[in-house]
Amino acid sequence: MSLQKLHDSILQGDRIALGKAITLAESKLPEHQSEVEELLEAVMPFCGKSIRIGITGIPGVGKSTFIESFGNYLIKEENRKIAVLAVDPSSSISKGSILGDKTRMENLSKNENAFIRASPSTGTLGGVSSGTRETILLCEAAGFDTIFIETVGVGQSETAVYSMVDFMLLLLLPGAGDELQGMKRGIVELADLIAINKSDGDNLQKAKIAQAAYRQALHLFPAKENDWQPEVVLCSSLSGEGIDLIWNKIKSYEIFSKDNNSFFEKRKRQNVHWMKEILFKLVFEKYSQNPDLKAQLTNKEKLVAAGKMSVLKAARELMENIN
Amino acid sequence: MSLQKLHDSILQGDRIALGKAITLAESKLPEHQSEVEELLEAVMPFCGKSIRIGITGIPGVGKSTFIESFGNYLIKEENRKIAVLAVDPSSSISKGSILGDKTRMENLSKNENAFIRASPSTGTLGGVSSGTRETILLCEAAGFDTIFIETVGVGQSETAVYSMVDFMLLLLLPGAGDELQGMKRGIVELADLIAINKSDGDNLQKAKIAQAAYRQALHLFPAKENDWQPEVVLCSSLSGEGIDLIWNKIKSYEIFSKDNNSFFEKRKRQNVHWMKEILFKLVFEKYSQNPDLKAQLTNKEKLVAAGKMSVLKAARELMENIN
Numbered sequence: 001m002s003l004q005k006l007h008d009s010i011l012q013g014d015r016i017a018l019g020k021a022i023t024l025a026e027s028k029l030p031e032h033q034s035e036v037e038e039l040l041e042a043v044m045p046f047c048g049k050s051i052r053i054g055i056t057g058i059p060g061v062g063k064s065t066f067i068e069s070f071g072n073y074l075i076k077e078e079n080r081k082i083a084v085l086a087v088d089p090s091s092s093i094s095k096g097s098i099l100g101d102k103t104r105m106e107n108l109s110k111n112e113n114a115f116i117r118a119s120p121s122t123g124t125l126g127g128v129s130s131g132t133r134e135t136i137l138l139c140e141a142a143g144f145d146t147i148f149i150e151t152v153g154v155g156q157s158e159t160a161v162y163s164m165v166d167f168m169l170l171l172l173l174p175g176a177g178d179e180l181q182g183m184k185r186g187i188v189e190l191a192d193l194i195a196i197n198k199s200d201g202d203n204l205q206k207a208k209i210a211q212a213a214y215r216q217a218l219h220l221f222p223a224k225e226n227d228w229q230p231e232v233v234l235c236s237s238l239s240g241e242g243i244d245l246i247w248n249k250i251k252s253y254e255i256f257s258k259d260n261n262s263f264f265e266k267r268k269r270q271n272v273h274w275m276k277e278i279l280f281k282l283v284f285e286k287y288s289q290n291p292d293l294k295a296q297l298t299n300k301e302k303l304v305a306a307g308k309m310s311v312l313k314a315a316r317e318l319m320e321n322i323n
Numbered sequence: 324m325s326l327q328k329l330h331d332s333i334l335q336g337d338r339i340a341l342g343k344a345i346t347l348a349e350s351k352l353p354e355h356q357s358e359v360e361e362l363l364e365a366v367m368p369f370c371g372k373s374i375r376i377g378i379t380g381i382p383g384v385g386k387s388t389f390i391e392s393f394g395n396y397l398i399k400e401e402n403r404k405i406a407v408l409a410v411d412p413s414s415s416i417s418k419g420s421i422l423g424d425k426t427r428m429e430n431l432s433k434n435e436n437a438f439i440r441a442s443p444s445t446g447t448l449g450g451v452s453s454g455t456r457e458t459i460l461l462c463e464a465a466g467f468d469t470i471f472i473e474t475v476g477v478g479q480s481e482t483a484v485y486s487m488v489d490f491m492l493l494l495l496l497p498g499a500g501d502e503l504q505g506m507k508r509g510i511v512e513l514a515d516l517i518a519i520n521k522s523d524g525d526n527l528q529k530a531k532i533a534q535a536a537y538r539q540a541l542h543l544f545p546a547k548e549n550d551w552q553p554e555v556v557l558c559s560s561l562s563g564e565g566i567d568l569i570w571n572k573i574k575s576y577e578i579f580s581k582d583n584n585s586f587f588e589k590r591k592r593q594n595v596h597w598m599k600e601i602l603f604k605l606v607f608e609k610y611s612q613n614p615d616l617k618a619q620l621t622n623k624e625k626l627v628a629a630g631k632m633s634v635l636k637a638a639r640e641l642m643e644n645i646n
Contacts, residue, residue, distance in 0.1 A: 037635040044633055058382055133634075268628035275627050278638035283610045284603055286642065297599075304598050305591035310367055311456075312360040315601035319609065 003035055007042050013143045015115055022117060025134035036134055043141035048267070050083075050140045051254055052147045054161040056187065057171030062197045062237055066171060067148055068105045069237040074247065075113045080146045083139035084108070085132060086118040115144060133164055133274055162190045163270055166263060167253055169246070171197045172214070174207035189221055192230055193249050199234035200241065207234050226262035228253060296321060326358055330365050336466045338438055345440060348457035359457055366464035371590070373406075373463045374577055375470045377484040379510065380494030385520045385560055389494060390471055391428045392560040397570065398436045403469045405431070406462035408455060409441040438467060456487055456597055485513045486596055489586060490576055492569070494520045495537065497530035512544055515553055516572050522557035523564065530557050549585030551576060619644060 001009070001020060009017030021039060024032045040047075057063050067084055074080040084105070108114045117135065136147055151161045162168060170191035188194070194214055199207035214232045224230070231249065235242030257263035287293065300318055303309040324332070324343060332340030344362060347355045363370075380386050390407055397403040407428070431437045440458065459470055474484045485491060493514035511517070517537055522530035537555045547553070554572065558565030580586035610616065623641055626632040 033635075037633065037639065041633045041636055044630070048630070060381075271627045271630075271634055272624045275623065275634045275638050275641075278635065279641055280607055282638060282642040284606055287606045287610075300598065301595045304594045307367070307371070307594075310360065310364045311594055311598045312356075312601065313364055315598050315605060316360065318598075318602055319605040 003038060007039060010039075010043060010138060010142050011046060015142070018115065018138060018142045019117070021138050022131070022135045025138065026131035040134060040137055043137070047137040047140040050136075050145045050147050051167065051250065052136060052149065052165040053250065054149050054151065054165035054168040055171065056151050056161065056168065056191075057197070058173075061171045061173050063150055063171060064105050065237040066195075066197055066235070067150065068108045069240060070243055070246065071105075071108045071114055071148070072111070073240065073243050074146055075111055077244070078247065081113045081115075081144045082108070082111075082146050082148065083115045083136075083142075083144035084117070084148045084150065085135055085139075086150045115139060115142070136164065159190070163273055166257070166266065167192045167250055169250075170194045172210065173197065174199055174203040174210050188217065192224075192228060192253055193246065194218075194230060194232045195235045195242065195246055196232065197235055197237060200236035200239050204234075226257055226260060226266075228256060228262075292321070293318065326361060330362060333362075333366060333461060333465050334369060338465070341438065341461060341465045342440070344461050345454070345458045348461065349454035363457060363460055366460070370460040370463045373459075373468045373470050374490065374573065375459060375472065375488040376573065377472045377474065377488035377491040378494065379474050379484065379491065379514075380520070384494045384496050386473055386494060387428050388560040389518075389520055389558070390473065391431045392563060393566055393569065394428075394431045394437055394471070395434070396563065396566050397469055398434055400567070401570065404436045404467045405434075405469050405471065406438045406459075406465075406467035407431070407440070407471045407473065408458055408462075409473045438462060438465070459487060482513070486593055489580070489589065490515045490573055492573075493517045495533065496520065497522055497526040497533050511540065515547075515551060515576055516569065517541075517553060517555045518558045518565065518569055519555065520558055520560060523559035523562050527557075549580055549583060549589075551579060551585075615644070616641065 001017065006017050006021055010021055021036070024039070025036045027033070027036075055063060055067060071082040071084065074082055105116060109116050132149070136149070139147055147165075149161050149165055168190050170187065170193070172194060174196055196207045196210050196214070211232050211234060218230060218232065233242055233245055233249065235246055237243075254263065257266075296318055300309070300314040304311055304314050324340065329340050329344055333344055344359070347362070348359045350356070350359075378386060378390060394405045394407065397405055428439060432439050455472070459472070462470055470488075472484050472488055491513050493510065493516070495517060497519055519530045519533050519537070534555050534557060541553055541555065556565055556568055556572065558569060560566075577586065580589070619641055623632070623637040627634055627637050
């Protein structure tokens with residue numbers, strides 16, 4: 001498919017073309033990278049019009065069931081078009097689950113107003129999947145107005161996702177024992193909304209206790225830069241209870257942050273940050289081709305492997321001897 | 324404290340000196356970095372004699388209770404000296420828990436044969452805490468012969484930890500529902516031993532079922548490069564059941580991998596990998612100082628923030644216009 005055809009098909013919302021373009025964006029081949037650059041430059045006027053929502057939480061919190069339920073609600077009740085992206089290898093929609101659960105997001109994946117994609121995170125810099133930001137833009141160009149970016153809530157990928165989204169939703173489980181201990185400040189600080197999932201049936205009482213505990217905990221955090229007040233809500237992907245409330249909170253956030261301009265300022269900062277990351281990668285790729293470096297690298301590798309030189313010294317000497 | 328004094332005190336096992344040296348290793352100041360380099364060069368003959376054990380598992384699996392139990396056992400029964408390091412913000416021994424659990428590893432932290440330290444993971448490259456490898460070497464120089472490196476088992480930090488340790492222990496919970504789905508191939512593939520923690524009381528039956536399931540699952544994985552066969556064992560940090568078995572497996576691994584030389588080959592590869600990582604960082608730091616780049620960066624930042632140029636194009640043009 002020519003680049004022009006790919007461009008036209010994406011703008012028409014053709015999901016096969018979208019899939020192909022994303023594959024290009026994830027590729028490391030220089031020719032693919034320049035094609036993606038050209039493509040993104042061309043579709044730029046059609047990008048940026050979605051709301052980008054990060055969804056995070058530990059394994060078992062029910063992220064994929066939640067996304068299925070939330071996504072179907074938004075398509076049916078709010079006439080939205082949903083793209084779901086996963087950014088790390090442990091995300092529930094990525095491949096590789098031991099017990100390969102075939103029913104994950106079964107309804108959503110069949111819906112013509114939904115698009116689901118797992119990005120590989122191999123070869124990333126600082127936890128950022130190369131290709132995820134490009135994928136967001138491509139999905140927007142294809143007409144998806146609601147982008148979910150799913151990640152596992154216990155590591156560095158949150159910070160990476162935070163640098164890509166407008167809004168962070170943290171899913172937690174009812175009951176505040178082990179999980180509260182495992183869940184760290186850093187993750188909670190990033191959240192714009194906390195939803196206690198599986199708040200149904202026998203869990204409801206525990207969920208209310210957890211809600212009170214997290215509300216208390218939120219008071220311990222400094223105010224958000226944009227003055228937004230994160231809240232703690234209950235929801236059930238099973239019964240659908242609370243799903244509409246979560247959407248209302250996200251809509252409120254959008255209005256609030258566009259009113260005080262923080263929505264747009266955040267996106268600007270994110271773009272500058274992204275540019276520096278790519279530059280970082282390009283710089284190293286260029287340096288790696290330096291013939292002086294290549295020759296000395298082999299020598300230093302031998303010394304380091306044999307324990308005859310410390311790693312720090314070897315790296316510094318390599319750096320000093322090349323131009 | 325002079326560098327010479329620091330050096331002497333560390334070799335005498337002085338933990339205050341050790342703590343100071345680790346703080347230097349975690350520092351980003353160039354003068355501290357060169358001090359650490361000098362220090363590590365000097366203590367190098369005394370390093371590398373420990374067994375380095377990565378311990379991973381999701382929040383709630385009981386990592387800190389396990390480490391407390393395992394550590395105390397090794398000190399009492401095996402006369403070992405234990406250093407416990409955490410490498411990511413979600414590790415249970417790092418700071419920042421919402422409910423700040425003061426009892427974590429209380430006994431172990433008071434024991435004179437144990438040393439516990441959480442490394443910040445901010446400013447890392449590809450999930451590697453800058454300073455953790457240096458910290459391992461410093462702990463070895465101070466006489467610790469068993470190094471635990473704790474991480475949360477669901478993200479990129481596993482790969483980083485894998486590149487620092489001799490042996491990876493994966494802790495899992497009894498019951499194979501949500502967790503099996505959340506736990507991904509990538510993490511299991513890294514494990515040299517799987518231990519199902521909390522295998523006591525009412526959990527015992529569930530634990531045995533999970534053990535059988537994981538044993539089955541392990542058959543699906545390709546053989547390890549060094550021919551080691553990972554096993555699945557049961558343990559209880561509470562009763563101490565299985566703790567000695569885990570140590571026996573680790574000892575067997577050490578003998579096995581030293582016999583076939585894979586132990587030493589792995590460490591060599593790890594050092595070369597580490598050297599390249601540092602080089603990566605140094606290269607970028609040097610480039611960031613380039614005056615051409617600095618001037619153009621400001622200009623490109625404006626274009627990108629204003630949405631007048633795509634990020635990919637801006638980064639590439641920056642790269643092309645500098646030498």
